[in-house]
Amino acid sequence: MGNAIEKLTGLVKAEHRYDIPFAELRDTQIEAMNERFQARKDAIKLLGHRAGEAKIDTIRSHAEAVPLLLPHTAYKSYPESWLMDERWDRLGKWMDTVSSHRVPAQDRSKVRDMDDWIEQLQAQGFFVSCSSGTTGKSAMLVASRQDMLWCQTEAVATYTWGSGITPAQDRQMFGMAAVAHVPRNLYTGEAYVAALQDPSHERFNYPVPPMTVGGLTQMVVLRKAIADGTAKPGDLQKFEATSAARQKAVDDAVGITAQAVIDARKSKLHVTGLWAGLYNVAKAVRELGYSAKDFHPENSIYVGGGLKRAKLPDDYREFVYETFNIAPERNYQNYSMQELHSGMPRCRAGGRYHVPPWVVPLILDKSGDALLPIGNGEYEGRAAFFDLSIDGRWGGVISGDRISIDFSPCPCGHKGPSIRDNIARYADLEGDDKIGCAGTVDAYVRGVS
Amino acid sequence: MSAAIKDHQPVVSAPFFLRGETVEGSDAQHRSRDLGVTFTTPTIDLNRAVHPRSEVPPLLNVPLAEIVDFLVETGQRMLAADNPYMQECFDRMAATHILPRSVVETTARHAVAYLDKRILMAEVEQNFPDPRALDGWVPKQDFTGRKSFVRAFAPRLIHVLPGNSPGVAVKSIAQGAMVKAVNLFKMSSADPFTMVAILRTMAAIDPNHPIVKSMSAVYWRGGDASVEQVLYRPQYFDKIVAWGGGDAINNVIQYLGPGFQLVSFDPKTSISMVGREAFASEAATDKAADLASADVMTLNQEACVASRFVYVEGSQEQVDRFSEKLQRRIAERAAASGDIRPLAMDLREQIEALMMIDDEFRVWGKTDGRGLVVRSEEPVDFHPINKTANVVRVDSLDDAVKWVNVATQTIGFYPFARMPDYRDRLASGGAQRIVQLGEAGPSTIGNPHDAMYPMHRFVHWMAHEDGRAAA
Numbered sequence: 001m002g003n004a005i006e007k008l009t010g011l012v013k014a015e016h017r018y019d020i021p022f023a024e025l026r027d028t029q030i031e032a033m034n035e036r037f038q039a040r041k042d043a044i045k046l047l048g049h050r051a052g053e054a055k056i057d058t059i060r061s062h063a064e065a066v067p068l069l070l071p072h073t074a075y076k077s078y079p080e081s082w083l084m085d086e087r088w089d090r091l092g093k094w095m096d097t098v099s100s101h102r103v104p105a106q107d108r109s110k111v112r113d114m115d116d117w118i119e120q121l122q123a124q125g126f127f128v129s130c131s132s133g134t135t136g137k138s139a140m141l142v143a144s145r146q147d148m149l150w151c152q153t154e155a156v157a158t159y160t161w162g163s164g165i166t167p168a169q170d171r172q173m174f175g176m177a178a179v180a181h182v183p184r185n186l187y188t189g190e191a192y193v194a195a196l197q198d199p200s201h202e203r204f205n206y207p208v209p210p211m212t213v214g215g216l217t218q219m220v221v222l223r224k225a226i227a228d229g230t231a232k233p234g235d236l237q238k239f240e241a242t243s244a245a246r247q248k249a250v251d252d253a254v255g256i257t258a259q260a261v262i263d264a265r266k267s268k269l270h271v272t273g274l275w276a277g278l279y280n281v282a283k284a285v286r287e288l289g290y291s292a293k294d295f296h297p298e299n300s301i302y303v304g305g306g307l308k309r310a311k312l313p314d315d316y317r318e319f320v321y322e323t324f325n326i327a328p329e330r331n332y333q334n335y336s337m338q339e340l341h342s343g344m345p346r347c348r349a350g351g352r353y354h355v356p357p358w359v360v361p362l363i364l365d366k367s368g369d370a371l372l373p374i375g376n377g378e379y380e381g382r383a384a385f386f387d388l389s390i391d392g393r394w395g396g397v398i399s400g401d402r403i404s405i406d407f408s409p410c411p412c413g414h415k416g417p418s419i420r421d422n423i424a425r426y427a428d429l430e431g432d433d434k435i436g437c438a439g440t441v442d443a444y445v446r447g448v449s
Numbered sequence: 450m451s452a453a454i455k456d457h458q459p460v461v462s463a464p465f466f467l468r469g470e471t472v473e474g475s476d477a478q479h480r481s482r483d484l485g486v487t488f489t490t491p492t493i494d495l496n497r498a499v500h501p502r503s504e505v506p507p508l509l510n511v512p513l514a515e516i517v518d519f520l521v522e523t524g525q526r527m528l529a530a531d532n533p534y535m536q537e538c539f540d541r542m543a544a545t546h547i548l549p550r551s552v553v554e555t556t557a558r559h560a561v562a563y564l565d566k567r568i569l570m571a572e573v574e575q576n577f578p579d580p581r582a583l584d585g586w587v588p589k590q591d592f593t594g595r596k597s598f599v600r601a602f603a604p605r606l607i608h609v610l611p612g613n614s615p616g617v618a619v620k621s622i623a624q625g626a627m628v629k630a631v632n633l634f635k636m637s638s639a640d641p642f643t644m645v646a647i648l649r650t651m652a653a654i655d656p657n658h659p660i661v662k663s664m665s666a667v668y669w670r671g672g673d674a675s676v677e678q679v680l681y682r683p684q685y686f687d688k689i690v691a692w693g694g695g696d697a698i699n700n701v702i703q704y705l706g707p708g709f710q711l712v713s714f715d716p717k718t719s720i721s722m723v724g725r726e727a728f729a730s731e732a733a734t735d736k737a738a739d740l741a742s743a744d745v746m747t748l749n750q751e752a753c754v755a756s757r758f759v760y761v762e763g764s765q766e767q768v769d770r771f772s773e774k775l776q777r778r779i780a781e782r783a784a785a786s787g788d789i790r791p792l793a794m795d796l797r798e799q800i801e802a803l804m805m806i807d808d809e810f811r812v813w814g815k816t817d818g819r820g821l822v823v824r825s826e827e828p829v830d831f832h833p834i835n836k837t838a839n840v841v842r843v844d845s846l847d848d849a850v851k852w853v854n855v856a857t858q859t860i861g862f863y864p865f866a867r868m869p870d871y872r873d874r875l876a877s878g879g880a881q882r883i884v885q886l887g888e889a890g891p892s893t894i895g896n897p898h899d900a901m902y903p904m905h906r907f908v909h910w911m912a913h914e915d916g917r918a919a920a
């Protein structure tokens with residue numbers, strides 16, 4: 001790791017890390033991006049290709065980093081048929097083109113299935129997380145052991161800043177969602193437990209089997225089989241039965257979780273999950289006759305992700321906070337994405353997401369082609385970031401998010417760049433009624449999502 | 450918000466057309482992603498968009514011959530240099546459309562070419578065993594002596610138009626008029642102008658003609674329940690004629706029910722199949738590659754008939770030679786059309802990933818929008834578009850049949866003599882047309898489209914039972 005990178009990532013626990021004006025970081029960030037670039041341009045094949053096309057051999061400005069950013073699609077560019085045909089050797093070879101460290105050749109005959117492949121890679125130091133894309137391809141993000149350790153440190157440090165809670169192993173943790181069983185979630189989960197969970201209580205286990213990468217990709221594979229016309233009615237029947245069983249487990253979990261939370265109500269709680277799951281448990285808790293007054297006043301919450309198309313009443317947030325007695329200042333929110341290993345915690349005073357010094361915000365025009373000049377005051381654009389902490393793959397990513405960023409101080413007083421709490425996906429904003437006669441078989445596939 | 454100011458574009462007015470009258474207004478503002486413009490529209494007077502069932506459709510008793518004459522005249526007026534509506538429309542399309550002006554003009558001329566008396570009559574004659582049923586009640590008698598009259602009665606249609614083709618706009622007007630329908634055209638945000646320009650051209654010929662009184666064109670954002678929930682009912686319309694797939698169709702489906710049916714023109718992918726005969730000589734390879742490039746480049750690959758996957762029977766060395774030639778011909782055609790648009794980011798990303806894995810894939814050309822060919826052993830996952838062809842090597846074309854599916858529209862085939870061997874299997878797989886390679890565009894006038902005779906499905910078949918013939 002280069003000096004500039006170390007200087008910036010070394011701030012992970014620094015008190016003042018969100019208080020450094022961008023102007024003071026600018027040169028170090030450029031230097032750090034270039035350090036990464038020099039170390040990776042020959043190691044990451046895709047990056048080398050991109051640099052060659054753009055004729056860039058040194059990053060000397062923020063703008064020069066832009067042609068080197070990779071969109072999330074770069075991590076799902078493998079041919080899907082390899083998943084169906086269990087071509088682990090080929091997938092390994094593909095992964096090697098986006099990995100910083102050489103992915104060893106995979107012996108196809110020694111791999112049982114997707115989950116086994118992931119496990120074998122992990123044993124060799126390659127930690128593959130996979131997005132839960134249900135309607136399309138899953139992104140496969142490779143990371144190193146060093147990345148996993150970073151995620152552990154960063155997650156807890158960011159939580160501490162965003163929630164104002166100093167971890168003291170004095171809480172009972174209640175996960176209320178089936179978390180995808182991918183290395184990154186497992187590692188950060190462990191870190192949260194070590195930081196927050198009261199060791200004198202047994203940790204609550206959410207009673208639904210975890211979703212493994214193999215489980216996640218099963219849907220993707222079936223979807224492709226339907227599109228190809230090779231899925232037989234019996235395959236669909238089996239899939240429907242599995243889905244129904246899983247849904248039943250999720251439904252049953254609501255009552256079990258609600259009862260367990262009620263039993264633990266005298267303890268200080270830390271509640272996590274997705275909105276839909278949290279809302280359902282909250283509703284069950286209310287139905288059993290309990291609400292805010294019965295719970296500890298210092299309870300805290302962390303909600304991952306957005307609404308994910310769940311249909312909930314308008315006041316679902318308030319309903320959840322009020323049920324578990326969550327004071328507004330202990331409601332931790334964090335802006336991040338799968339492709340980053342760092343989060344941007346929301347400040348309690350200004351309600352804005354703060355960009356840490358080791359994450360370089362590169363705000364692009366809507367099309368994602370050009371860097372917008374840094375404005376005076378707040379301005380809007382497509383979010384792209386260079387996460388200097390990432391070791392196992394390239395840290396420069398373009399997102400699908402429309403954000404409003406401000407490089408001047410936040411009302412909360414911190415002087416680093418911050419992002420308004422109105423993040424939207426361009427795809428949702430633009431999901432217009434465009435239709436044409438040309439199209440793919442995707443439009444003919446129903447019911448696997 | 451400097452970005453917002455940077456993106457600021459002039460606001461364009463998109464008037465509506467309601468049963469013969471142009472309606473101006475700027476009550477609502479919309480954005481067209483494809484055109485990169487903001488456009489304003491009046492609010493829709495829904496009462497005027499619906500023709501009450503208590504009144505017969507205005508065109509019912511206008512003879513088909515008169516309708517066809519009016520359509521032919523419309524075609525001539527559309528291309529006239531002094532037609533302000535169409536000229537404005539062409540200018541705007543050339544300025545904002547993703548395709549260059551020459552392609553837009555050719556497209557418009559092709560669209561107008563449909564408004565030809567012989568073509569229109571051939572369409573009617575192929576769609577209806579007895580076209581007289583459009584003009585009147587046709588007498589029938591069965592073998593038991595029972596008598597009746599049958600009429601292809603004028604329906605009430607909503608057309609949900611795609612935005613990628615003026616040809617569809619013209620065809621929809623012509624077919625809607627020939628079946629004497631009351632037509633409501635729902636325009637797309639990708640082109641909220643062309644349809645109204647054509648209808649205004651028609652109104653300029655005769656503002657009181659029943660054909661003009663039978664046509665309305667409006668825009669609302671697809672999926673807007675405040676409009677669709679109200680309009681999509683059998684009390685107002687018989688059929689909804691919709692193009693496309695995905696959300697556009699899913700929105701419509703929820704309103705279907707007894708008396709309100711869907712006639713769908715589905716989103717399609719077209720392919721090519723090239724047999725080993727293409728390697729009989731260098732000249733044969735050249736010819737096959739040239740024909741394939743013509744199909745790939747139909748409407749610069751924006752249309753559903755444009756080929757995207759080319760299955761080639763041969764060894765890797767042969768197929769690579771073909772691929773190289775194909776890429777060169779695509780690039781030549783692209784250069785000639787002046788249409789150079791960089792590939793979309795996600796497409797570029799996927800192709801570049803394949804370039805990295807160079808033993809299983811090979812790529813000719815660059816991701817710069819000047820023409821590119823990817824050779825693989827199986828079709829790629831992405832949708833090849835913007836002058837991109839995926840050549841898939843097969844040992845035998847028999848192996849390619851499994852990749853034909855319900856979304857396959859046209860298959861360009863070489864050599865032509867082998868087509869009869871394949872057509873049954875291709876139809877069984879879901880395909881709709883098999884054509885000689887290089888001929889993806891043209892079709893025999895009046896042939897089925899999307900595996901049906903559309904006008905036959907548009908009409909409301911009405912029977913008048915008339916008892917038994919006297920013994």
